[in-house]
Amino acid sequence: MKKRSRMVIAISVILIAVFGLYIFQSQRYRNTYLPRTDVAGVDVGGKTEAQANQLLQTHFKQQKFTLVEGDKKLLSFTGETAGVNPDFSQKLTSLKQQQNPWSWPLHLLTGTSTAQASKSLKVDQTTFDQFVKQTATQLNKGRSASKNATVTKQNNNFVISKAVTGNHLNTEQLEATIRTGLAASDGQIAVKTAYAKPTVTADSARLKQAVTKLEKIHNENITYTINGNKVTVPKATIYGWETFTNGKVSLDEVKVKAYVASLSKQYSTINKDRQFKSTKSGTVTVPAGTYGWSIDTASETTTLMAKVLEGKDFTRTPVIQGVGYTTDKSDIGTTYIEVDKTNQHMWYYKDGELVLDTDVVTGKPGQDTPSGVDFIWNKQQDSTLKGTNDDGSAYASPVDYWMPVDYTGVGIHDASWQPTFGGDWYKTHGSHGCVNTPPTTMAKLYSLVSTGTPVIIF
Numbered sequence: 001m002k003k004r005s006r007m008v009i010a011i012s013v014i015l016i017a018v019f020g021l022y023i024f025q026s027q028r029y030r031n032t033y034l035p036r037t038d039v040a041g042v043d044v045g046g047k048t049e050a051q052a053n054q055l056l057q058t059h060f061k062q063q064k065f066t067l068v069e070g071d072k073k074l075l076s077f078t079g080e081t082a083g084v085n086p087d088f089s090q091k092l093t094s095l096k097q098q099q100n101p102w103s104w105p106l107h108l109l110t111g112t113s114t115a116q117a118s119k120s121l122k123v124d125q126t127t128f129d130q131f132v133k134q135t136a137t138q139l140n141k142g143r144s145a146s147k148n149a150t151v152t153k154q155n156n157n158f159v160i161s162k163a164v165t166g167n168h169l170n171t172e173q174l175e176a177t178i179r180t181g182l183a184a185s186d187g188q189i190a191v192k193t194a195y196a197k198p199t200v201t202a203d204s205a206r207l208k209q210a211v212t213k214l215e216k217i218h219n220e221n222i223t224y225t226i227n228g229n230k231v232t233v234p235k236a237t238i239y240g241w242e243t244f245t246n247g248k249v250s251l252d253e254v255k256v257k258a259y260v261a262s263l264s265k266q267y268s269t270i271n272k273d274r275q276f277k278s279t280k281s282g283t284v285t286v287p288a289g290t291y292g293w294s295i296d297t298a299s300e301t302t303t304l305m306a307k308v309l310e311g312k313d314f315t316r317t318p319v320i321q322g323v324g325y326t327t328d329k330s331d332i333g334t335t336y337i338e339v340d341k342t343n344q345h346m347w348y349y350k351d352g353e354l355v356l357d358t359d360v361v362t363g364k365p366g367q368d369t370p371s372g373v374d375f376i377w378n379k380q381q382d383s384t385l386k387g388t389n390d391d392g393s394a395y396a397s398p399v400d401y402w403m404p405v406d407y408t409g410v411g412i413h414d415a416s417w418q419p420t421f422g423g424d425w426y427k428t429h430g431s432h433g434c435v436n437t438p439p440t441t442m443a444k445l446y447s448l449v450s451t452g453t454p455v456i457i458f
Contacts, residue, residue, distance in 0.1 A: 029101035035108050039088065039095065040183065045107075049092050060086040065187045067135070067178075069167075074139060074191065083127030084182060123179070132178060136171040139191070143168045148200035151210050151244040156236075158214045158244075160207050163198035170196035206247065213249050213311060214242050221313040226267045226295075228329035233259075238308070251308060257301040263318065268294035269331050270322050274373050276332070276456055280343050286458045289372025290406050291332075293322035323375050323452055332373065336454040337412070337445075339435055341369060344422045346412075346435065348445060355448060358441040359422025361415065364430030366390075374405035374455045376412075379446065385413065387432050395432075400439065401446040405455045410434055412455070414442035 033052060035045040042059050044052035061080040066073050079086075144166035152161045174194035181189030200207065222233040237259060241251045270292030277283050296319040307314055324331060334352035339345075339360065347357040363369040367390075383402040387409065389395055397417070404411035415436030418429070435457075437445065 027101070029099070029104050033096065034099050034101070034104050036110075037095070037099070037107070039091065044092075049089075049096055052092050053088050056088045056092075057086050060084050060182070063187055065178075065181065065184075065189055067139070067189050067191050069191050075135065077131070077135075079182060082131045082178065082182065083124035085122045085124055087122050123182075128179075129175070132175045133171060135178075136169050136174050140169055146196050146198045148198045149202040149204060149207060150200070151207055151214065153239070153242075156239060158211045158218075158242075160202050160204075160211060162202045163200065165195065165197060168196050169194045200247070210244055210247075210249050214244065216311040217242055217249075217308060220308065220311065222308065223315040224263065225315065225317050225327070226263065227325065228327050229267060231263065241308070249309070251305050253301065253305065256305055256308075257297060260295060260297050260300045260304060260318070264295035264297055268292065268322075269324060270294045274331065274456075276373075276458070278340060278456075278458065279338060279347050280345070281340055281458070284458050286456055287372050289370075289374035289455075289457070290377065291324050291373045291375040291454050293320050293325040295319065296321040323377075324454065332454045332456065336456060337376075337449065339369070339412075339455065339457040341371070341426075341458065344424075344426055346437065348448065350448070356441065356445055358438055358445075361418050361421050361426045361430055361436035363426070363433040365427060367430065367432050369431070369433050369435060369457060370406065370408075370410060371458045372406065374410075374457065376403045376405060376449055376451050376453045376455060378404050379449075379451060381446075383413075385409075385434070389432075401442050403446065403449065405457070408433075412437055412442070412445070414439040 032046050032048050033044045036043065037045045039052065039056060040060075042056055044055060047055060061078065061084055063079050064076055065079065065082070066076045068074060145168040146166040147164040149163040150161055151158055153159075169191060173196070174191065177191060177194045178189055218235060218239050220238060222238065224231040224233070241255050241259075243250050243252050271288045271294075272292065273288055274286045275283055276286045299319040303319060304316075307316065324333075326333070335350045336348075338347045338349070339362070340347075341362045344360055344362065345357065346360045348355050380402045381400060383399055385397045385399060385402065387395055399413040399415070402411060402413045410433045412435040415431070416439050418425075418436050418438075421436070421438055
């Protein structure tokens with residue numbers, strides 16, 4: 001009987017002790033977290049809210065993270081290096097309010113684990129951005145960039161080349177990857193999700209449309225009519241112009257301009273010597289002067305490119321600059337003024353017929369009238385011609401009729417001060433370079449000649 005009483009007493013003492021322990025621990029867990037409470041991979045059981053927050057801050061600042069690519073470790077860093085500044089206050093407060101301190105025995109068996117706490121992992125943005133930028137620069141050394149699908153030339157055709165996926169890291173994507181990875185409990189952050197992927201693939205409708213447009217341009221029939229000549233632009237030349245850059249069908253302006261310049265060089269008449277069948281001196285070679293035309297390369301290039309990109313056949317005459325352009329391959333034509341310095345004579349032909357001729361006085365030796373194929377570019381009455389004499393003195397000569405033929409001050413005008421014309425008079429009494437003409441004859445010539453009329457001086 002005594003033995004049984006002692007057993008009852010022992011059991012009662014144990015129960016009282018256990019109950020006391022239960023009460024004691026329950027009271028303790030009113031101010032601390034229940035055992036086996038895990039927050040973002042860190043055990044905060046038995047810690048007060050302040051202690052738990054400090055523990056989490058220390059953990060995540062000192063935690064070691066590793067950037068990995070498959071099985072390869074690329075770079076390791078601590079949270080503090082990346083600017084991690086965790087604050088779990090709100091999450092810890094919420095967790096504290098949800099727990100039941102009387103349930104601590106159950107927690108010993110089951111525990112509590114919260115989800116990853118990425119929202120609580122604040123970072124210093126300046127430090128974090130700088131870290132990511134430096135990391136991207138370091139890791140991208142030797143990496144290959146992804147390439148978008150594009151349109152390329154191949155065997156005189158246009159084909160779509162496939163996109164190529166490289167391993168170059170996109171800084172913005174890497175930033176997001178690391179930002180998310182800071183909450184990973186194992187500290188492993190895979191960078192593969194940060195690859196800069198191609199944004200245009202081979203099945204792009206825009207690329208297919210571009211191929212169609214390029215082929216259409218390639219097959220255009222482009223014809224030029226230049227001074228009576230018919231010029232067909234070769235298909236191979238058009239193909240050479242075509243480009244597909246930055247997702248846009250365009251033309252190589254340098255190549256188009258070079259082609260236009262070649263047409264101008266072949267067909268233009270400006271700056272070219274002429275073979276001229278003169279009235280008294282036979283066929284003579286006359287150097288280039290102010291008369292002639294060329295293709296306005298800059299304007300024509302712009303216009304041509306716009307027309308080509310329309311994708312339609314066309315025929316055009318190029319933009320011309322200068323004078324003397326015709327549509328029948330002629331140059332000087334049959335209406336012109338001829339000045340023969342050797343014979344000191346001038347003729348005016350209109351539509352092939354001699355209308356007027358006269359002796360003249362050209363430039364004095366040393367101030368010779370320049371040879372060249374020029375043209376009447378202006379007409380003025382009652383002008384005063386000014387210049388400098390051989391001795392350096394200035395002169396001013398009033399004239400009734402003035403027709404300049406070049407851009408240096410040389411022209412045809414009346415010269416009332418000349419007592420005679422023709423012969424050798426010019427050798428001692430020649431002009432300063434102009435063609436001195438008898439006043440009466442000059443009045444007739446002035447009334448007959450239009451601006452733009454060629455003047456051949458030799």
